[in-house]
Amino acid sequence: MAYRQTNKVMEKLQSKKKEILTAAREVFAENSYQRTSIKAIAQKAKIATGTFYLYFRNKDALINMIVEEMFYELLESIRNERANFSDGFDKLQASMETCIKLFIKEKNMAKILLVQVPGVNNAFNAKLIDIENELIKLTKEDLDELKSQGRIPNEDTFVSALAFVGSFRQVIINWLREGKPEDLEVSVATLMKYNLRGMGKRDVS
Amino acid sequence: MAYRQTNKVMEKLQSKKKEILTAAREVFAENSYQRTSIKAIAQKAKIATGTFYLYFRNKDALINMIVEEMFYELLESIRNERANFSDGFDKLQASMETCIKLFIKEKNMAKILLVQVPGVNNAFNAKLIDIENELIKLTKEDLDELKSQGRIPNEDTFVSALAFVGSFRQVIINWLREGKPEDLEVSVATLMKYNLRGMGKRDVS
Amino acid sequence: MAYRQTNKVMEKLQSKKKEILTAAREVFAENSYQRTSIKAIAQKAKIATGTFYLYFRNKDALINMIVEEMFYELLESIRNERANFSDGFDKLQASMETCIKLFIKEKNMAKILLVQVPGVNNAFNAKLIDIENELIKLTKEDLDELKSQGRIPNEDTFVSALAFVGSFRQVIINWLREGKPEDLEVSVATLMKYNLRGMGKRDVS
Amino acid sequence: MAYRQTNKVMEKLQSKKKEILTAAREVFAENSYQRTSIKAIAQKAKIATGTFYLYFRNKDALINMIVEEMFYELLESIRNERANFSDGFDKLQASMETCIKLFIKEKNMAKILLVQVPGVNNAFNAKLIDIENELIKLTKEDLDELKSQGRIPNEDTFVSALAFVGSFRQVIINWLREGKPEDLEVSVATLMKYNLRGMGKRDVS
DNA sequence: CATGAATGAGGCTTCATTCAT
DNA sequence: TATGAATGAAGCCTCATTCAT
Structure with a gap:
């Protein structure tokens, strides 16, 4: 009772x-x-x-929880979606597509994570960085796998992972700030090709 | 007296x-x-x-001047260096190398421009965005030139420009925050290759 | 709860x-x-x-409200009291007697309105002037009525109104500042006679 | 040397x-x-x-000296002009005419004495009050003389003096603030008549 | 004597946080 | 628990006054 x-x-x-x-x-x-x-x-x-x-407890605790929630939402979605694929390239693609879809669906989330909170406070930045780092880590794992399979050249996968994440980040931020590119989904396809070529994938259309 | x-x-x-x-x-x-x-x-x-x-005059005037100074320092350096080259790929490379060198030399500048970006609603941020947009514009011009020369595929150069700038941004930010990659100059070379391939340049080593 | x-x-x-x-x-x-x-x-x-x-909302809002309150208190009292009379001279007398009585009752009000008048360039003062002007206007209306009835000479009633108000003002101020005249009520009677004669009323005792 | x-x-x-x-x-x-x-x-x-x-020595010392200077200028002018007359009514008239003329000539002086400084600070107010009191005292002396000569009724000359000074003060202030009455000199004549009648002078036109 | 940069107290206002109800 | 009035520290900015040159 x-x-x-x-x-x-x-x-x-x-x-x-x-x-x-x-x-x-x-x-x-x-x-x-x-x-x-x-x-x-x-x-x-x-x-x-x-x-x-x-x-x-206070204002900081709130923002902390918000960011943690987003951390969970975002990375869990990505992990779930990735689980559907075994091919490295597919997993990379799944990661970003999930991310973009979530941001389109929850624009506030994107705004907070990418525009509003950065720079506020080192403590929050730390949380944000955690998210980014996790995403970079996932990407790097995929790249390492592809590298070990000889499907991409033998290059520093950490740098590639940063480039991959950074390029998406920039496109999304620009979309949030300036409204350009207008059709984010189409641009994401272009961007994906850019990155696949960048990694060294052969025969990208 | x-x-x-x-x-x-x-x-x-x-x-x-x-x-x-x-x-x-x-x-x-x-x-x-x-x-x-x-x-x-x-x-x-x-x-x-x-x-x-x-x-x-007040706090805003200060931040305005700081960012304007940086705007001038950064973009002027880049423009000067680019003037030494006529080939599109060379100009792209010159842009980023200059940027990186300046950031290595003036780490505070990098931190302010890339990390301490405050919330979106103030004059400070507007200026920062101006810098980024200018850099993206320069990059896009190079890409348009290369496209018209048939040296890169016929793709959305705006997205490529964003990807290019974003990938560098991410690497520098990570270096500022985590100290990784340790040797920024080496990583920049890798990153450059990544991007050249990404754009669709042929015969990247 | x-x-x-x-x-x-x-x-x-x-x-x-x-x-x-x-x-x-x-x-x-x-x-x-x-x-x-x-x-x-x-x-x-x-x-x-x-x-x-x-x-x-801020300091100005406070002073605004204070003066508006006083404006209301003072002019409303005067208007109410005047309503009891139809004769022009009686109305003039009623105006001033009410004013004096209120000032005796609320000395702070008198001090603020008459002594603590700040420099000319702010909203506070503008309001104070409004009060004075309203009082002058009322007085002038009475004088115009008396003039049209031929009960006072054909002179500039605006000047007379100023003189009327100014003479009372001076007496009250002196009372506030120096405590003289000691018996304000008695002096006011004298003052009234002075002004009635000044206006040109016949047969003032 | x-x-x-x-x-x-x-x-x-x-x-x-x-x-x-x-x-x-x-x-x-x-x-x-x-x-x-x-x-x-x-x-x-x-x-x-x-x-x-x-x-x-400081800002206060400056305003102090300004007001003292004005005190001297104003009262000295008045005293000098009064010295030309022996008749009480003439002296009263000379006092005010001198005052008005000086204020017309030196409008800044009028503004400072009547509009800007009052209410600033009790110390300055004290100085201003000294001037006013001196003027009132002079007026009262004239009135006492006239009273002893039986030329005005046996009334409280202090109150009359206050009324006299106050009526002029009000007219000048209104002229400074609102620009009305437009022709101060003409109005002063009217005002003088008002006051002569008010005092009880016989046969005022 | 003259200068004007430098000082720092003090004023207005905001807002995270507390507390009586 | 819920409320929202109350608190007071802290921020921005002004300006009378001082002081090194």
Whole structure:
């Protein structure tokens, strides 16, 4: 009895926390971290400012959790999608396509991860860097596999991995900031070819 | 006796302004714009807070000048170096090599331009974006030239330009943040090859 | 439990605002606008500096409200009292007597309106001038009526109105500053006779 | 030799001090005391800010001296002019006409005495009040004389003196602030009649 | 004497966080 | 738990005054 009660309370608490997180994402996507006030988030979440502190120790804890959530969402999606493929090139392609699709679907997420939060605070940067590093690591693993299979030249796969991730990052940022390229999906195909050639894949159309 | 309004005095004033700019660059390289206080800059420059305002109208004017200086330093260097070459591929290579060399020489500049990018909604960031866009534009021009010469495939050069710039950006950022790749100059050569292949240049070693 | 958004809460807020206004009036009565700091007002009102900004957008908004309140209090009292009379001379007398009575009752108000007038270039002063002008306008209307009735000579009623208001102003100011004349009410009677004669009323005792 | 040298130096110093005072008057007439910076005065006087402090202990000392100068100029003019008359009414008229003429000639003086400085600071107010009180005292003396001669009714001459001065003050202030009455000299004649009647003079036209 | 750069206290305002209800 | 008023530290900027030249 007491147990179920607690569970229910926990659920309720969790759901309220989720609501705040959702509201916070929206507000952060518009303004930068520093320019976003707790009051604004609370208003968006339709709670009082004080209530915010029942769910988060402070502002930093909030942004931390947001980034961690995104970390999870993004990398989990990528890992799941990659699991459907065994070929290195396919896995690379799957990684990026998943990433792009998620960003298109959740533009706020892209804005926060790529535009708003960077530069705010070394602690958050560290989290963001974790995500990026994880993505780079995955990419490098694929490249190493392809290299060991002799399907790409014997080059520094770390640099290639950075180039791969960086090129996508730039295209997405530009799309977020300037709205160009207009059709991100088409551009991603071009970009993929660019990178496959860059890695040294033979017979790219 | 009165100050003699000689060159000496003027130089001293200019040099003081430079000192403040240098101090500000150092502080900005560590913290973001929003988290950098005038007080901190003044302390670094060993002046009183009020003195800052003798040299800059306000905080925004300072950051504006810093970024404009960097804009000038970076793009002027690149343009100068590019002028030595007529071949499109050579110009692309010259662009990036100059950029990298400058960043190695002036690490704070790289940190400010690439890492401490603050939230999107201010003049500071707008200027930074200008720099990036200018670099992308230059790259695209080279690619368009190469395309018209039939030396690279008929693909969206805007996307290629973004990929090119983005891949370098990522490598430099990683070097700044993690110290890897350790030997940036060597990696840049690899990266260049990656990109040349990516663009579709034939016979890249 | 949540605050109940009852009348009680609202009243409390309003009363707090009133308290701040009262404190501000007291401080302004001692020092001029420019020399009055928010901190001083907050201390007088026994609140923190930040609390002030929960009730007023900024310093100007406060002074605006203070003067508008006074504008309302003073002119409304005068208009109400005048409504009891139809004779021009009676209305003039009613105007000034009401004014004097209010100033005796609310000495701070008199001090702010008459003594702490700050430099000309701000909104505060503009409002104060509005009050004075309104009073002059009312006086002029009475004089015009009397003139059209042939009860005072055919002279420039604007000048007379200024003289009328100015003479009262001077007496009150002197009373505020020097405590003389000691018995303001008696002096006001004398002053009234002075002005009635000045206007050209016949048979003033 | 040394003596003459010193004298010369003193003269020069005095003349520079005068220049600063003149500049300060101009600046104060435009902006209020608080909004007038030493830098602005120095610029108007074509000296360096530091130089200001060679001639005045501080900003307060400057305004003090300005007001004292005006005190002297105004009251001395009035006293001189009054010396030409022996009749009480003539002396009253001479007082005010001199005052008005001086204010018309030196509008800055009027602005400073009547509009800018009041309310700034109790210390300056005190000086201003001295001037006003002196004027009131002179007026009262005339009225007392007239009363003892039986030429005006047996009323409180202090109140009459206040009314007299206050009515002029109001007209001048209105002229400074609003530009009305347009022709001050004509209005002053009307005003004089108003006051003569007010005092109880017989046979005012 | 003159200069004007330098100083730093102090003013206004914002906002993360606390706390009485 | 929920509320939102209250707090006060901290930031930006101004300006009277000082001081090295």
